[in-house]
Amino acid sequence: MATNKSVLNPDQRLKDIEELKSREFDILVIGGGVVGSGIALDAAARGLSVALVESDDFAAGTSSRSSKLIHGGLRYLEQFDFKLVREALHEREMMITEQAPHLVKPLAFVYPLHKKYFDRIYVGAGLILYDLLRGKLRAVPWHKHISFGEMRNEARSLNPEIVTGGLVYYDAQVDDARHTVMVARTAKDHGAHIVTGALVTQITRTPERVTGAIVTVDGHSINVKSKVVVAAAGIWNEELYQQFGIKPGYKIKMSKGAHIILPKDAIDAKNGIIIKTALSVLFIIPWGNEWLLGTTDTPYTEDREQPLADSADVDYILNEANKVLLPKLRREQILSVYAGLRPLVSPAKDSSTTKISREHSVDHPLKGFVSIAGGKYTTYRVMAADAVDAAVKDLDQKAPKSSTRTIPIIGAVGYKTLMKQIAGLAQSYSVSTVCVERMLNRYGSLISDIFEVISKDPSLAVEVLPGAGYIKAEVLYAATHEGARTLVDILARRLRLVMETSDHGLSVAHELATLVAPTLGWNEADISREVAAFEKYIATEMAAM
Numbered sequence: 001m002a003t004n005k006s007v008l009n010p011d012q013r014l015k016d017i018e019e020l021k022s023r024e025f026d027i028l029v030i031g032g033g034v035v036g037s038g039i040a041l042d043a044a045a046r047g048l049s050v051a052l053v054e055s056d057d058f059a060a061g062t063s064s065r066s067s068k069l070i071h072g073g074l075r076y077l078e079q080f081d082f083k084l085v086r087e088a089l090h091e092r093e094m095m096i097t098e099q100a101p102h103l104v105k106p107l108a109f110v111y112p113l114h115k116k117y118f119d120r121i122y123v124g125a126g127l128i129l130y131d132l133l134r135g136k137l138r139a140v141p142w143h144k145h146i147s148f149g150e151m152r153n154e155a156r157s158l159n160p161e162i163v164t165g166g167l168v169y170y171d172a173q174v175d176d177a178r179h180t181v182m183v184a185r186t187a188k189d190h191g192a193h194i195v196t197g198a199l200v201t202q203i204t205r206t207p208e209r210v211t212g213a214i215v216t217v218d219g220h221s222i223n224v225k226s227k228v229v230v231a232a233a234g235i236w237n238e239e240l241y242q243q244f245g246i247k248p249g250y251k252i253k254m255s256k257g258a259h260i261i262l263p264k265d266a267i268d269a270k271n272g273i274i275i276k277t278a279l280s281v282l283f284i285i286p287w288g289n290e291w292l293l294g295t296t297d298t299p300y301t302e303d304r305e306q307p308l309a310d311s312a313d314v315d316y317i318l319n320e321a322n323k324v325l326l327p328k329l330r331r332e333q334i335l336s337v338y339a340g341l342r343p344l345v346s347p348a349k350d351s352s353t354t355k356i357s358r359e360h361s362v363d364h365p366l367k368g369f370v371s372i373a374g375g376k377y378t379t380y381r382v383m384a385a386d387a388v389d390a391a392v393k394d395l396d397q398k399a400p401k402s403s404t405r406t407i408p409i410i411g412a413v414g415y416k417t418l419m420k421q422i423a424g425l426a427q428s429y430s431v432s433t434v435c436v437e438r439m440l441n442r443y444g445s446l447i448s449d450i451f452e453v454i455s456k457d458p459s460l461a462v463e464v465l466p467g468a469g470y471i472k473a474e475v476l477y478a479a480t481h482e483g484a485r486t487l488v489d490i491l492a493r494r495l496r497l498v499m500e501t502s503d504h505g506l507s508v509a510h511e512l513a514t515l516v517a518p519t520l521g522w523n524e525a526d527i528s529r530e531v532a533a534f535e536k537y538i539a540t541e542m543a544a545m
């Protein structure tokens with residue numbers, strides 16, 4: 001069961017707002033994406049006092065809109081970015097084995113080959129290097145070569161007229177938004193103070209140093225005092241530099257990446273597929289009862305707030321996939337779309353985004369202010385440690401080194417034992433074994449919290465939407481324990497109804513808003529406002545369809 005310390009909910013939020021008003025912190029983190037949440041955890045675990053403020057919701061920015069792969073990045077080998085690949089593969093290993101085995105899962109990919117001999121030698125050499133960079137100790141198998149016949153068995157949807165054979169290699173996948181909120185809860189568990197819906201508008205400073213920030217929460221401005229402010233606002237970092245009047249040490253170039261989601265029966269394949277495209281690669285990724293296809297990589301200069309997949313993105317993904325798939329995918333099969341913005345650290349104005357390294361930059365332009373940008377989801381823990389290492393230089397005290405290598409994300413401890421008890425748990429709580437297994441892979445050992453909800457009200461063991469795979473107890477839990485404050489937070493990020501169903505959760509929006517209303521203090525008018533805001537969000541997100 002979750003300790004009370006890790007709970008994020010309206011009561012906790014009010015208490016932490018009081019803390020923001022009344023004390024000085026060692027570190028104030030701006031941004032509740034995976035990097036900011038990781039920084040809060042890293043700093044709190046070093047015994048520092050830390051507050052995290054997020055203007056919207058955990059992972060509301062890029063961290064809920066990735067390809068959801070925990071990977072070294074095969075294509076970075078072609079850019080000779082061996083350091084990044086090795087570091088990321090090391091993180092992948094730790095996440096699968098110790099830190100987050102409940103959330104990060106190994107995933108096999110087929111790499112189809114076209115030219116019989118050249119492709120096999122070239123791709124095979126790349127995969128030897130990829131596996132060697134991870135080293136001997138590994139949670140996922142080594143890659144293997146497969147024949148044309150084995151390829152047919154692996155992925156019947158690959159066009160046999162153009163595919164001559166293939167290779168199978170392994171990476172891992174994660175529900176990014178869910179993982180981020182679990183990292184934030186782990187930070188909370190270690191003593192971080194966390195407030196979402198809290199926008200940083202300015203920093204405060206003396207001639208010598210930064211002393212804190214002005215934060216707008218629930219219509220009020222708070223002067224939060226902190227020895228160091230760390231900006232982990234991803235694509236918004238550049239905007240913050242401008243607002244604060246500080247000269248940045250790096251440039252951020254935004255690159256949009258879109259994805260489409262298709263039902264499982266659209267593609268006949270056992271595992272993921274990676275396809276080389278002219279500019280990059282396209283992933284076909286198994287995602288529960290769906291397929292996730294992406295991504296694009298296009299320079300972006302428009303509004304950061306809600307990046308959208310457009311019609312051209314959808315056409316590009318379908319065209320690239322249809323170069324190798326048979327039967328061809330059709331537009332009307334698409335369940336949903338989404339897009340995200342990569343925060344790429346740009347060395348020069350005119351460089352093409354696809355060549356920019358995903359490595360991160362830590363900037364420390366003046367005393368009391370640090371910022372971090374770039375990197376990948378996979379390397380968030382390393383990024384967090386680097387940012388806190390820079391921040392502690394401006395503290396009066398010495399701080400221990402980062403210890404997050406050995407800190408499990410909440411829900412990890414006890415998960416493996418519970419995975420052996422699925423049948424018994426299903427029987428005890430009158431839910432299906434499929435439901436228990438799925439919840440274990442979303443909450444780990446915190447599944448006991450959900451069981452407690454069901455024990456109090458068995459009607460909440462019912463599915464939210466038939467076949468969607470989520471039960472109503474999870475909706476309530478999102479509000480009582482996981483810091484969700486709006487219907488969008490719940491249906492787009494805590495549960496993934498928005499991307500996983502063609503309904504997107506619209507048909508149950510009012511019912512689910514009513515369910516969480518007592519926890520979130522909503523009256524009838526608030527419920528109607530929430531439903532309307534959710535409908536608007538869906539209409540905007542899905543416009544390309």
Ligand SMILES: Cc1cc2nc3c(=O)[nH]c(=O)nc-3n(C[C@H](O)[C@H](O)[C@H](O)COP(=O)(O)OP(=O)(O)OC[C@H]3O[C@@H](n4cnc5c(N)ncnc54)[C@H](O)[C@@H]3O)c2cc1C
Binds near residue numbers: 031053258
């Ligand atoms: C299409 C796509 C696919 C990707 N696929 C992968 C992948 O498969 N694997 C991988 O490893 N990486 C992947 N990435 C990269 C990865 O998603 C990002 O590197 C990572 O999520 C960035 O996290 P972040 O915390 O830096 O930024 P964000 O998640 O954007 O977080 C920044 C937060 O700061 C908040 N904020 C902004 N301004 C303020 C303010 N003034 N006050 C308070 N809060 C503020 C925002 O609301 C936001 O929540 C992908 C990226 C994209 C776009």
